[in-house]
Amino acid sequence: MTETTLGTPAGPAPGLAPSIALGNLPSLPPGIASGEVAGRLSIRHGRLIDPANGIDALLDLHIADGKVLAVGEAPAGFAPDRVLDATGQVVCPGFIDLCARLREPGQEHKGTIASETAAAAAGGITSLCCPPDTAPIIDTPAVAQLITRTAKQAGKARVVPAGALTHGLAGEQLSEMATLRQAGCAVMCQAERPIINTQVLRRAMEYAATFGLTVIMRPENPFLRDNGCAHEGRISARLGLPGIPEAAETVALARDLEVAKQTGARVHFRALSCARSLEKLAAAQARGIAVSADVSAHQLILTEDDLEGFNSQCHLNPPLRTAADRDALREAVRTGLVSAVCSDHQPHEPDAKLAPFPSTAPGMAALETLLPLLLRLVAAGVLDLPTAIARVTSGPAAILGLPLGNLAPGQAADLCVFDPEAKWRVGPKTWLSQGRNTPFWGERFKGRVTWTLLGGQIVHERRR
Amino acid sequence: MPPPNIQLDDQGHLKHFLTLEGLSRELLIKILDKTEGFLGVARQAVKKVPLCRGKTVANLFFETSTRTRTTFELAAKRLSADVLTLNIAASSTSKGETLLDTLRNLEAMHVDMFVVRHAESGAAHFIAQHVAPGVSVINAGDGRHSHPTQGMLDMFTIRRHKGDFSRLTVAIVGDILHSRVARSQLAALRTLGAGEVRIIAPRTLLPAEPESLGARVFHDLREGVRDADVVIMLRLQRERMRGAMLPSEHEYFQLFGLTEERLATAKPDAIVMHPGPINRGVEMDSQVADGPRSVILEQVSNGIAVRMAVMALCIGTQNRLAQVDAHD
Numbered sequence: 001m002t003e004t005t006l007g008t009p010a011g012p013a014p015g016l017a018p019s020i021a022l023g024n025l026p027s028l029p030p031g032i033a034s035g036e037v038a039g040r041l042s043i044r045h046g047r048l049i050d051p052a053n054g055i056d057a058l059l060d061l062h063i064a065d066g067k068v069l070a071v072g073e074a075p076a077g078f079a080p081d082r083v084l085d086a087t088g089q090v091v092c093p094g095f096i097d098l099c100a101r102l103r104e105p106g107q108e109h110k111g112t113i114a115s116e117t118a119a120a121a122a123g124g125i126t127s128l129c130c131p132p133d134t135a136p137i138i139d140t141p142a143v144a145q146l147i148t149r150t151a152k153q154a155g156k157a158r159v160v161p162a163g164a165l166t167h168g169l170a171g172e173q174l175s176e177m178a179t180l181r182q183a184g185c186a187v188m189c190q191a192e193r194p195i196i197n198t199q200v201l202r203r204a205m206e207y208a209a210t211f212g213l214t215v216i217m218r219p220e221n222p223f224l225r226d227n228g229c230a231h232e233g234r235i236s237a238r239l240g241l242p243g244i245p246e247a248a249e250t251v252a253l254a255r256d257l258e259v260a261k262q263t264g265a266r267v268h269f270r271a272l273s274c275a276r277s278l279e280k281l282a283a284a285q286a287r288g289i290a291v292s293a294d295v296s297a298h299q300l301i302l303t304e305d306d307l308e309g310f311n312s313q314c315h316l317n318p319p320l321r322t323a324a325d326r327d328a329l330r331e332a333v334r335t336g337l338v339s340a341v342c343s344d345h346q347p348h349e350p351d352a353k354l355a356p357f358p359s360t361a362p363g364m365a366a367l368e369t370l371l372p373l374l375l376r377l378v379a380a381g382v383l384d385l386p387t388a389i390a391r392v393t394s395g396p397a398a399i400l401g402l403p404l405g406n407l408a409p410g411q412a413a414d415l416c417v418f419d420p421e422a423k424w425r426v427g428p429k430t431w432l433s434q435g436r437n438t439p440f441w442g443e444r445f446k447g448r449v450t451w452t453l454l455g456g457q458i459v460h461e462r463r464r
Numbered sequence: 465m466p467p468p469n470i471q472l473d474d475q476g477h478l479k480h481f482l483t484l485e486g487l488s489r490e491l492l493i494k495i496l497d498k499t500e501g502f503l504g505v506a507r508q509a510v511k512k513v514p515l516c517r518g519k520t521v522a523n524l525f526f527e528t529s530t531r532t533r534t535t536f537e538l539a540a541k542r543l544s545a546d547v548l549t550l551n552i553a554a555s556s557t558s559k560g561e562t563l564l565d566t567l568r569n570l571e572a573m574h575v576d577m578f579v580v581r582h583a584e585s586g587a588a589h590f591i592a593q594h595v596a597p598g599v600s601v602i603n604a605g606d607g608r609h610s611h612p613t614q615g616m617l618d619m620f621t622i623r624r625h626k627g628d629f630s631r632l633t634v635a636i637v638g639d640i641l642h643s644r645v646a647r648s649q650l651a652a653l654r655t656l657g658a659g660e661v662r663i664i665a666p667r668t669l670l671p672a673e674p675e676s677l678g679a680r681v682f683h684d685l686r687e688g689v690r691d692a693d694v695v696i697m698l699r700l701q702r703e704r705m706r707g708a709m710l711p712s713e714h715e716y717f718q719l720f721g722l723t724e725e726r727l728a729t730a731k732p733d734a735i736v737m738h739p740g741p742i743n744r745g746v747e748m749d750s751q752v753a754d755g756p757r758s759v760i761l762e763q764v765s766n767g768i769a770v771r772m773a774v775m776a777l778c779i780g781t782q783n784r785l786a787q788v789d790a791h792d
Binding site: 236 | 590607676
């Protein structure tokens, strides 16, 4: 175990104090435009599901000053300005999305912070973490602050920028992680860019561990990935699409797990896609290595078979894999081996998907389908509803290390109220994201957000 | 739910010709039968039939080709169509024009059929999904995916020599991984019910789960061609050495190159095929390529007739659809 100059051990495990205190990190990223006063609110007759506190019951919830005031009976003399009737609806913490690209700065033709956070609010997402591969890259405090400031002005969701793990994401030189943390970057991340030099990876993890910073890795070996654009298997063999073998993920994961063990860094793996990765993750956790993982929601629904007919909306990275992989991912989400489910939102302009399959841009716009996809899993008996909600609230909150996803009195009143029975169709009338690139366009879903509250303010209200 | 087959109209007639996957045995046999009829055109004094008179065919070659391009050109001309051949590899795309823009511009010239060759798998599907109704798309090779007219001309050549597919053993040798020709042959052989299909290659030149393509896998050439009725050799691209797929052409020829001696385990009347162009001394030696069992040049002649058959079928479907529209 390494020792810092202060003589305290580097903290590999979550929950331990960082070795060096970094001072004034805001406990919450800014969410609401300053100057507005949040009113007093009661949400009545809903089914309150708060996984962080083990609650699943018909309970009212009362809000004042942007915070949860009480759960159950209102305090004596509490006079709400507004009462929301949530009969037949689920009241839960606002969702926390560990990976959503907002495309600003740099790719505003695909999306803006304003457009995408509005889509997030419509999807019940109140906090989201944006990867650092913006243009410019989030490797300076100025870029991080630009993003949080713009998000604050938009006032629809809390945006937590992930700082670049290496300068320019080039995988060569460490970024100024401590400075980035002070500028609001809760985690450090290498986005989809590789770190080929393992010594650089080791140093980056060590340096992050010095400050107790969580490192987010998307394990992918660039040589094994090569120019692949589909899971290497039965479908890519038939369609003649360059394949991405499972080993592209598992080889990188194996390396990163060993470096995590070596350095004691707290490492979170993004978007695992295959069963063999889950075996490695479980073995590492059993060895006591402080690692966690998430999956993208669509990986729990779609498989390689959905590429049939060269459907470019299913060109995703990591690629859709086999039905066996999907089932293993579902099981891992159920047991909690995988503790978070993300949207992996990647909005694109229409042209990005209008080309022969291999030349199209990977990724789908997914903020607004996160909840309905989870509810499909609930309907299919894969997850119970509280578990599904935990994977998008308390699970990701723990990974970010932020006091979110929790409705105990005194916590920020970030909430989602949804009608699990409401039917809707994905289409121009319902969709808010600037990107319409989703394989679910035109599909019917069950489960729709009625209200989203951010710091006690209604930031989304479903039109009836 | 599988997506609807965009190659067929709602009566099951051929509208586009993109891949042999998903086409019925009856339709493949119909194409083969129609090809028989067109073989004679080349022997006529006037090598033309008026089936596509007044139609405009645009050959869009985003990737260079000599054989395929010229046989498509001849096929269209023998059907009396007006033909436009564009080598786009060197023009529009290098100026940054998107594939869709190139397509829209040509559509504005009222083209009836696009014959498309492109370096990316799925390109022909993409174009077929975006052309105006009434325009047919014929895939002249897309990436590693499909080269359906080549597949059909190979089936035609096999049928002429061997007849019934169900009794045949067909061995395909070489770079299956990168070969659109092999994928089309495998799809056709599956649909036509070939007795046994084998693929013979080192592991580096095979796709994942190769058995899922409906073939037995061999790594030994002599074993693989044993008792074969048909031996199909695939072209080996020189780039494969650079991509660490193979150590050298020398070793490849030592193990997978076809010689008279290695062909000895095949049936005495086995035919040898190759989609061309041949790398002599890499895939096969000249003795085999020019030998009595080689039907390689016959494949080229048959290619014109097959392409005429496919173009005539697609134009026929479009004419029928236009008549239905006119009556509505």
